[in-house]
Structures are given as structure tokens and as C-alpha cells.
Amino acid sequence: MLPRRRGVEEIPQPLTHLKCLECGTVNSRPFTGGDYVFKEVEERCPKCGASKMKIIGIYVEEERKTP
């Protein structure tokens, strides 16, 4: 029995992949509205701490369903 059922299941969650302009580290986080490829966003690089990263891709994480 699941208490939370509001029809929000089975919505694929896209992931935004960001690349640090300083060190080239690639990071990913859940997609948020307004993201698009090659956009430069003010997000901190987890590795070098620079505050500018560029979106290099937006993908939907798919579950592999191989028959």
C-alpha cells in the first residue's frame, strides 16, 4: 500500500549535463526549466569551484527494458 499516489509516476526525469569552463569537469543535475544546450549557467563546479558551467547536453534517463 502506497499512501502517495497522485499520478506523478512514470514521468521521465531529464538530466542536464554541465561542463566546467575552467577545468572541464562534467557534472549532471536534474533538468530545470530554461535549460538548453550550450547555455552558460552560474553553477559551481564541484571540482575547482568555478561558478560558470556550460550545458553540453540534456538527456532523459531511460530504464533499459530489454526483452
Ligand SMILES: [Zn+2]
Ligand atoms: Zn571546474
